[in-house]
Amino acid sequence: MKNDNISKYKDEFIAVGLKIGYLRRQKAMTQDQLAERAGISVGFLSQIEAPNMAVGLSLATIFALAEALEVPPSKLLEIE
Numbered sequence: 001m002k003n004d005n006i007s008k009y010k011d012e013f014i015a016v017g018l019k020i021g022y023l024r025r026q027k028a029m030t031q032d033q034l035a036e037r038a039g040i041s042v043g044f045l046s047q048i049e050a051p052n053m054a055v056g057l058s059l060a061t062i063f064a065l066a067e068a069l070e071v072p073p074s075k076l077l078e079i080e
Helices: 003-007 010-027 031-038 044-050 057-067
Strands: none
Touching: 003 010, 010 031, 010 057, 031 044, 031 057
16 A cells, blocks of 8 residues: 555544554453454554554455454444
């Protein structure tokens, strides 16, 4: 993903990361638990959830996180 797209959609990427963190806490999961279940590193999950970082996500990562959180993938993209 090009950096200019990440910059262009910075607020949306941050909102998705915050949504992932919110859903993780609602499920009473730690970052370690979610990262393990989704097959990603804790460091990457931490970057995704950070409120000051815009991190691009692949569809595969979105699908894996949604499965680990037991929500439809579309739920992760419901941002306001």
